Amino acid sequence: MEEITDKPEVKTVIETPIFNASASDDLCGILLKDSVLHLAKLTGAVAVFTFGNIDTKSFKDLTIPIIDITQIKTIIEKLTYLQHEDQFQIQEVSESIRTEADKNASLLMSAAAVEYSLGTIECGIVIGLIRTQNSYSLVVHSMEENETVQTVRECEKxxxxxxxxxxxxxxxxxxxxxxxxxxxxxxxxxxxxxxxxxxxxxxxxxxxxxxxxxxxxxxxxxxxxxxxxxxxxxxxxxxxxxxxxxxxxxxxxxxxxxxxxxxxxxxxxxxxxxxxxxxxxxxxxxxxxxxxxxxxxxxxxxxxxxxxxxxxxxxxxxxxxxxxxx
Structure with missing residues (x-):
């Protein structure tokens, strides 16, 4: 396996609802946890955040903080199950996914900013694995662009x-x-x-x-x-x-x-x-x-x-x- 020597530059929030959780929880969880491990090492992440019913035992090899933010109830709304597949409903699902993606990203950004402000983690890239009732989401966020982090740094000058x-x-x-x-x-x-x-x-x-x-x-x-x-x-x-x-x-x-x-x-x-x-x-x-x-x-x-x-x-x-x- 080729050794990774350079960390890729991550400038923006990258968020993707990847799987419908009703398909196969075990398969989704295994694949996404492997992705989290790979991304954490690839990007040199400073922390991994999890939300939802996620077993973090597979993350034991990581030397960075694993922070469970499940106790903070998310405003991520449940996806709407469809009875029919007409164009209107497909567009409605697309909007729901886009809305959920934005809220998942905001959840991670807020949690990362609070943990940074309290000194729990350093500034850098954080990985989020978020599970809601109907989907899993994988989020990669560069804290360098986090407005709260930037403001805290101004105060700390x-x-x-x-x-x-x-x-x-x-x-x-x-x-x-x-x-x-x-x-x-x-x-x-x-x-x-x-x-x-x-x-x-x-x-x-x-x-x-x-x-x-x-x-x-x-x-x-x-x-x-x-x-x-x-x-x-x-x-x-x-x-x-x-x-x-x-x-x-x-x-x-x-x-x-x-x-x-x-x-x-x-x-x-x-x-x-x-x-x-x-x-x-x-x-x-x-x-x-x-x-x-x-x-x-x-x-x-x-x-x-x-x-x-x-x-x-x-x-x-x-x-x-x-x-x-x-």
Whole structure:
């Protein structure tokens, strides 16, 4: 067998619903799993995603992460079974397949972006094997073109990647779990800390004041997250250094909110978060108490929106995927 020395360039999402699952589940599964293994090695993939009732034991030889996203209920609609084969119905099936292909690709793109943002996988090519009630789909996606990944990278030019991902991960925990069964809203302002501190003041005694330089409390350490979640119930925001040091909690932002446009219905926390990123080089991550949504602000604009309860991800107002959990 000829050895493969160069990885082919993959620039776009390639998606194909290959088999009707009613034909032969065993045959479809074997053929597609072999294709996944081959493609993963051929493209140098950084991860394989699976959705549906798929046995991943045959992927044991792969050294990359195998991520099952079945717990996220997909919006992929069931294909319509036909009673007749007239031209209208054939066209209807064609449209259904095209729609399903788009949704399968969006599902993979969204899952890959979230896993990259949380630091689970590196940026690169990912392979998706998706099984719905009526079909299998094989998806190859280059994360270099993923808009969420690109936006995360822009944020990480201003703050360390570890810090940004730690804040995002903790924000997801707060949004989904709250504190002691109660919903919690808060905000983190990351980076350009000297300027941010100049433009803010304490609402309460700073619980993080007077840290020993040798034992500073970092948001990059998971053992500190429970402490942060406790103080998240306080009014005000957290100030986080570019490298992850927690400088303060309960901080009030002294900002001019004029000419800042945010979604209708959001409160002063989001307005102030957007404003501070307009006036400084900081990144702000705001969590809504009422809806549990997460918004990332940069340069005075909302650049990422995450709906944890439905896995909805948007980049600057463009919806990437919506995969309801219910």
């Amino acid at each position: 201003r703050v360390s990647p570890e810090t940004f991902r730690s804040v995002l991960h903790l924000s997801l925990n707060i949004a989904m779990k709250g504190r002691e069964g109660k919903k919690v809203g808060t905000a983190f302002v990351i980076g350009d800390e000297e300027e941010v501190l100049e433009r803010s003041h304490q609402m309460i005694i700073n619980p993080f004041r007077g840290q020993d330089p040798g034992s500073e409390i970092s948001i990059n350490k998971k053992e500190n997250w429970e402490t942060v979640m406790g103080f998240a119930q306080l009014d005000g925001v957290f100030i986080i250094s570019e490298t992850g040091k927690i400088l303060s909690a309960g901080r009030y932002l002294d900002v001019d909110t004029r000419d800042i446009h945010i979604e209708k219905g959001l409160g002063t926390r989001h307005l102030s978060s957007a404003s501070i990123t307009r006036d400084t080089n900081a990144i702000a991550v705001a969590i809504s108490e009422s809806g549990g949504t997460i918004r990332v602000y940069m340069d005075g604009k909302e650049v990422i929106f995450v709906e944890p309860n439905t896995s909805l991800v948007e980049v600057e107002g463009r919806q990437l995927a919506n995969n309801p959990l219910n």
